[in-house]
Amino acid sequence: MKIQVNARNRTHLFETEAGAGEKILHAGLMRGIALPYECASGTCGTCKARLVSGDISDAWPDAPGRKYLKAAGEFLMCQCSATTDVVAEVPAFVQLMETGSCVPLASKGCIVATQMLTHDVMTLDIESAEAIDFDAGQFMLVGVSEVEGMRGWSMVNFDRHARLLRFLVRRKPGGVLSDWLFADGSRTGAGVDLYGPLGHATFYPSLGKDLLCIAGGSGIAGMMSILARAEQDNYFERHDGNVFFGVRSMKDVYFLDEFTRLRAQCGNRLAVTVALSDEDPPDGLDDEYPLIRFERGFVHEVAARQMQQKLANVMAYLAGPPPAVDASIRMLLLSRVTADNIRYDKFS
Amino acid sequence: MQKERICSATDIPDNGMKTYEIKGVKVLVANAGECFYAYQGLCPHQDVCLDEGYFDGSVLTCHQHLWQWDIRTGEAMGLAEAPLEKYEVEVSDGELFVVQSSALKAVEMLKDVSAATLSRLEQLAKREEYDEGAVVYEVNDPTDDLYVLESGRVEFTIGREDRTRLAGFMLRKGEVFGWAALLEQSPRRIAKAICHEKSVLLRIDGGAMLEVLEADPASGLVVMRRLSELIARHMSGPQNG
Numbered sequence: 204m205k206i207q208v209n210a211r212n213r214t215h216l217f218e219t220e221a222g223a224g225e226k227i228l229h230a231g232l233m234r235g236i237a238l239p240y241e242c243a244s245g246t247c248g249t250c251k252a253r254l255v256s257g258d259i260s261d262a263w264p265d266a267p268g269r270k271y272l273k274a275a276g277e278f279l280m281c282q283c284s285a286t287t288d289v290v291a292e293v294p295a296f297v298q299l300m301e302t303g304s305c306v307p308l309a310s311k312g313c314i315v316a317t318q319m320l321t322h323d324v325m326t327l328d329i330e331s332a333e334a335i336d337f338d339a340g341q342f343m344l345v346g347v348s349e350v351e352g353m354r355g356w357s358m359v360n361f362d363r364h365a366r367l368l369r370f371l372v373r374r375k376p377g378g379v380l381s382d383w384l385f386a387d388g389s390r391t392g393a394g395v396d397l398y399g400p401l402g403h404a405t406f407y408p409s410l411g412k413d414l415l416c417i418a419g420g421s422g423i424a425g426m427m428s429i430l431a432r433a434e435q436d437n438y439f440e441r442h443d444g445n446v447f448f449g450v451r452s453m454k455d456v457y458f459l460d461e462f463t464r465l466r467a468q469c470g471n472r473l474a475v476t477v478a479l480s481d482e483d484p485p486d487g488l489d490d491e492y493p494l495i496r497f498e499r500g501f502v503h504e505v506a507a508r509q510m511q512q513k514l515a516n517v518m519a520y521l522a523g524p525p526p527a528v529d530a531s532i533r534m535l536l537l538s539r540v541t542a543d544n545i546r547y548d549k550f551s
Numbered sequence: 552m553q554k555e556r557i558c559s560a561t562d563i564p565d566n567g568m569k570t571y572e573i574k575g576v577k578v579l580v581a582n583a584g585e586c587f588y589a590y591q592g593l594c595p596h597q598d599v600c601l602d603e604g605y606f607d608g609s610v611l612t613c614h615q616h617l618w619q620w621d622i623r624t625g626e627a628m629g630l631a632e633a634p635l636e637k638y639e640v641e642v643s644d645g646e647l648f649v650v651q652s653s654a655l656k657a658v659e660m661l662k663d664v665s666a667a668t669l670s671r672l673e674q675l676a677k678r679e680e681y682d683e684g685a686v687v688y689e690v691n692d693p694t695d696d697l698y699v700l701e702s703g704r705v706e707f708t709i710g711r712e713d714r715t716r717l718a719g720f721m722l723r724k725g726e727v728f729g730w731a732a733l734l735e736q737s738p739r740r741i742a743k744a745i746c747h748e749k750s751v752l753l754r755i756d757g758g759a760m761l762e763v764l765e766a767d768p769a770s771g772l773v774v775m776r777r778l779s780e781l782i783a784r785h786m787s788g789p790q791n792g
C-alpha cells in the first residue's frame with residue numbers, strides 16, 4: 204500500500220506491506236521518517252494522525268491512547284495499518300531521522316534464557332535473528348503469537364550489532380503478556396516478533412553533562428543500558444552520575460551486586476541510591492553494600508533531597524510507571540531543570 | 552473576541568492557573584504574582600489542556616510532552632515548536648478582562664520588534680478574507696507580499712499541472728508564509744498557496760515592510776534572524792516560500 208503523510212513542512216511517501224498488517228508508524232520509521240511517537244504501544248496518543256483518504260484497519264480499537272483523539276477521522280499510527288492506499292495528515296513538522304540514528308527494523312527472535320530476580324521481576328534474554336543497532340536507553344516492541352499486540356521493553360544491555368537483547372520484565376497483576384511469561388513452566392525456546400529500536404530517551408557519551416537517572420521499579424532497565432554505555436566510555440572520569448532506584452521494600456530490590464561492581468569500576472563520581480517507599484532500610488545493609496546508599500522515601504523525594512545544588516549541568520533520564528515519572532518531572536521542573544534536559548519513558 | 556470578563560482576580564491563586572471557556576474558546580489565565588496573563592487554553596502541539604501542566608510563576612510547561620513557554624510573552628522555550636497565542640489582560644476593580652490581540656502580535660518573527668515598529672506594520676497590513684479553495688498565489692507569481700494567517704488553513708503545493716505535490720500547510724494564528732517577499736533573490740513563487748477552508752489573512756507589502764524595518768535596524772535585525780531560523784526549519788523539505 205502507498206502511504207502519503209502530509210506533514211506541516213512537507214509530504215512523505217512510503218509503502219507498507221499489503222496484507223501483513225504492518226502498522227503505518229512502523230513502516231514510516233523503518234524508512235527513516237521521524238514520525239511522532241512515544242510509547243509505540245497505543246497508550247499515549249502522540250502518534251495521532253488524521254485520515255484524509257483511504258481505509259485503515261485498527262488492530263486495537265480499545266487502545267487507551269484513543270482518548271486523545273478529538274476530530275473525526277483521527278487514528279493512532281502505532282495501531283493502524285492501511286488496507287488501501289492512504290493519505291494521512293500529521294499536524295507536526297516531520298523530518299527525516301538524523302544520520303547516525305538507529306533506524307528500527309522488524310525481526311524474529313527467540314527467548315534463550317529467563318531468570319527470576321525477585322518474586323515478580325525477571326530478566327529475559329532474547330536472541331534476534333538479525334543484528335540490531337540501538338542507542339543506550341532505547342526499547343523494543345516484543346510480541347508472541349499467543350498474545351495480541353506488542354509490548355515495549357527497554358534493553359538492559361548495551362552492545363553494537365547486538366544479537367542478544369536483555370530485558371527486565373515486571374509481572375503486572377492481570378497483565379496478559381505477564382501472565383503468559385510468568386506462567387508455570389519455562390518460556391525458553393519460544394519464538395517472538397521484534398520491532399525496534401524505539402525511544403528518544405537516549406544517551407551518547409558526547410552529551411557532556413552530569414547524568415541523573417531516576418527509575419521507578421523496572422524503569423531501571425534502560426538506566427542499566429545507559430550506565431553500561433557510560434562505563435564503556437569512562438564517562439564518569441569526566442562527569443558525575445547519580446542513580447536513584449525506587450522500589451517498595453527490600454523484597455523488590457535487585458541489581459545490588461551489579462551496582463556495587465559499577466561503583467567500584469567507575470569511581471566516586473558515580474553514586475547509587477536505592478529508595479524504599481514502604482519501609483526503613485534494614486540495619487546492616489550499609490555494611491553489606493558499602494558502596495550503595497539506602498534511604499526511605501519516594502524516589503523523586505529522595506532524589507530531590509540529594510540533588511540540591513547539583514542540578515545545574517544535568518541531563519535527567521526518567522523511567523517507570525507514569526505517576527512516578529510525572530512526580531520526577533514535576534520535581535525537576537520546579538527545581539528549574541529545563542525540559543530539554545529531561546528525557547523520559549513512561550511505562551504506560 | 553471583544554473585551555470579555557473572565558473572572559475575579561482572587562479566583563486564581565499566586566503561581567496558579569485556570570482555564571475558562573469564552574464563546575467556545577478555551578482561555579488559560581495564569582497569575583504570576585503581580586501580573587495576570589492569558590493564553591490559548593489548549594497546547595499548540597496536540598490540543599491538551601494546559602492547566603493540567605506545570606506553572607512555577609515564570610515558565611509554563613505542558614505535561615504531555617514538556618513543551619514550555621515564557622509566561623510573560625508566550626514565547627516558545629526549550630522543546631516547544633510554537634508560541635502560545637496571547638490575549639491582553641485588563642484588571643479593573645478586581646475583575647479580569649481579556650481582549651484578543653491582532654494576529655501580528657502572535658507572529659513569532661515579530662516577537663521582539665519595538666512597539667512603534669509593530670504599529671507601523673499593523674498599518675501596512677491589509678485584512679483579507681478568502682473562501683475555501685481560493686488561491687492566494689500561484690507558482691511563478693511575483694513575490695510582492697507576505698502573509699500572516701489569522702484564521703483558517705492554507706496549503707502549499709509544488710510542481711505543475713497534474714504533477715503537483717503537497718508541500719506543507721499552515722493552521723496556526725500568526726504563522727507567516729510567502730516570506731520570499733523579504734528576500735531579494737526570490738522574485739517568483741516556487742509553490743502555490745490555496746486556502747483549504749475559509750481563511751482570514753493579513754497581507755503586507757514586502758518592500759514597504761523592509762522600509763519600516765530599515766528605519767528601526769534593531770527590530771530589523773531581530774526579524775531577519777527569525778526569518779533565517781524559519782527558513783532553516785523548512786529547509787529539509789520543499790519550502791513554503
Ligand SMILES: Cc1cc2nc3c(=O)[nH]c(=O)nc-3n(C[C@H](O)[C@H](O)[C@H](O)COP(=O)(O)OP(=O)(O)OC[C@H]3O[C@@H](n4cnc5c(N)ncnc54)[C@H](O)[C@@H]3O)c2cc1C
Binds near residue numbers: 355374
Ligand atoms: C517505552 C516503554 C518501555 C517499557 N519498558 C518496560 C520494561 O523495561 N520492563 C517492563 O516490565 N515493562 C516495560 N514497559 C511496560 C510494558 O510495555 C507492558 O505494559 C508491561 O510489560 C505489562 O504488559 P502486560 O501484557 O502484562 O499487561 P497488559 O495490561 O495486558 O498490556 C499492557 C500493554 O500492552 C499493550 N496491549 C495490551 N493489549 C493490546 C492489544 N490488544 N493490542 C495492542 N497492544 C496491546 C498496551 O501497550 C498495554 O498498555 C514499557 C512500556 C513502554 C511504553
Ligand code: FES
Binds near residue numbers: 239243244280281
Ligand atoms: S505512540 Fe501511538 S499511542 Fe503512543
Ligand code: FES
Binds near residue numbers: 596598614615616
Ligand atoms: S500536547 Fe502539549 S507538549 Fe505535546
